[in-house]
Amino acid sequence: MINKVFSVRADVDNVLVFDMDYTGPEGRIRSVYAYRASDIYSPLTPIITQWIADNNPEILPYIPPPEPTAEELRAQMPDKTPREFRDILTDMGIFPHMVAAKINEIPFDIERQKALNAWEVSTYISRTDPYVDMIGAMFDKSPAEIDAAWKVR
Template sequence: MISSTQVRMALNEVHAISATSESEVYELSINLTDISGQTYDCDYLSRPDDTFGLNPTIRKWLADNPKFPVQAYRPPTVEQIRSFMPSISARQLRLGLVNAGISPTQVMAAIDAMPVGPERDRVQIEWEYATSFNRLHALIAVIGWALGLTEMQIDAVWTAALDL
């Protein structure tokens, strides 16, 4: 039985709207009250065919406020895309390099060719002992540069390694 005092979701305010890469799909910065009565700011992705939760209210608000400014879609930068790439295990990284024709021996030779000092020691420790790596980790850039790989080549190795 639904109580007559039950709190319903409410759209309190729309702060900003941004277009996405999909037609009629918007990312909104809003203030809402949720079903437990909590009020807060959040981001909300609204699709035209979504009939769940607060979306019908948001779609009505969009229709009733056609002059509200919508920020144009800006594709993510290459750096943003890289920051969203999932981490991979040391195993995946090493197998990805091997599949790209780069042996662990070549990586060790690149590390050994670095000037003796703390930076080389850090790189060697990371290579030998890290259990996972993220795409923007400094080791990836250092090893990639030492092996003559471009950022796009590293991206390709990374993407292929995700499935290993």
Template sequence: MQQDFNTHTPTITNVIGFEASTETDHTEMNMAKIVGAVAYDVIWPNGHTETLYTGLRPGDNFGWTIKVIEAVQAWRNAGGVIPEWVPPTPEELREKMPSLTARQFRLGLLQSGRSLSQVETAIAAIADPTEREKAQVEWEYAAEFNRMHPLVVSLSVTLGFTPEDVDTLWQSSLQL
């Protein structure tokens, strides 16, 4: 049995904003020609509300996307601003890097010419006893490592890595 589209779909109540894509012309006024992602609030027929996100790309304008484009067009006509795309900073990219398993991280360090004993020496050299013990626990027991974790950042400096060197180590270690 086919369900009625209008009784089982939400109503868009508010357009929160738009995140531009590298392909976005932020001066374009026709939302059917814009590339990016829109955040918006909806209310479902049962009264439940939530925030949804939809990617927009010219040519993908069908079904629910048409309703989203219409809502964003109304928002834009009312003064909503499509931001110019700004590339992420290196720090923003580092924050989004996937975690490495402890195995990947250690093998990556070895491939980069650093030994595990150098890491142990660097941890042993931490002056504050509490911070040293925390670092030792992280090094020995962490199941995974995040690129911007304080231990990773401090060890990278101590072991002579530049931030770009760590980025390279991180990317190559993902394959291990």
């Protein structure tokens, strides 16, 4: 049973997106639901079809989602093994001994040790790990340059 419809928005491929409060087998909930009249498997299809016929709702236009930010794209990048990460750096002209030397120049013991741990002991490297950009910055590489190299491998 549909208790209240807050909005109906057109989506791609003859789909309507309902923001609605309804009561179903799991109880009363508010949910965003993708409706397609041809969906014969959803128990909500006939209920929503009837609601549309009875209420003739205003259907808001489709608004595409915003482009993901650089940070969101980085979060989606696959993790790399230490070898893959070192190969990325090598392809950028940054060799492992150079990274170790730069890390050893960090003046603060705790920061230096944490950077060494990240460099020497990690079992995988995430693109969002702050040490990745820190290493890049040590060699005047921008996050965008690192992103491009990360995608190639």
